[in-house]
Amino acid sequence: MEISYEWRGHFGNGEVNALHAEGFEHALLEDDWWAQVNRHSLGWVCAREGGELVGFVNVAWDGAIHAFILDTLVTERCRRHGVGTGLVAVAVREARAAGCEWLHVDFDDHLKDFYFGACGFQPTNAGLIAL
Known part of the structure; x- marks a missing residue:
């Protein structure tokens, strides 16, 4: 499997919508x-x-030193082959290059091993209000 990664790469809305629907199991x-x-x-x-678009991650930010990983998506046939880790590694590199000092992520419990183990995030206290 040869995967290429592109920061701010071009994509079609239909590609990301299909990946999002598959990844989050919605219509x-x-x-x-x-x-x-x-x-x-x-x-x-x-x-x-x-x-073919097989993975995507969005890096939102506050315009200063905080960036946020959102919507890490990998198509099912490419999961567990390092694609998600590769997406996050590029996001880390580019957020650092942009002068960000912190990269945040939140996730469901079943993704702990991925974010803490494979990607190198550290546990921290955080708060959440469901809206």
Whole structure:
């Protein structure tokens, strides 16, 4: 499996919508990802095998020193092959290059080994209010 990673890579909304629907197990939506990430994000990482989008991660930020990993997505057939770790590694590198001092992530319990083990995040106290 040869995967290429591109910071702020081009993608079609349909590609990310399909990946998001598969990753979060919901109906296919028609969100305008391209406009959203260009308006609100420090960047994003696209992972491709050949021409196919097989992974994506959004890196939102506060405009200063805090960046946030959102929507880490890898198509099912490419999971457990290092694609997610590769996406996060590019996000870490590029957030650092942009002058960010902190990269945050929150996740469901079943992803602890991925974020703490494979990606190197450290546990920290955090708070959450469901809206």
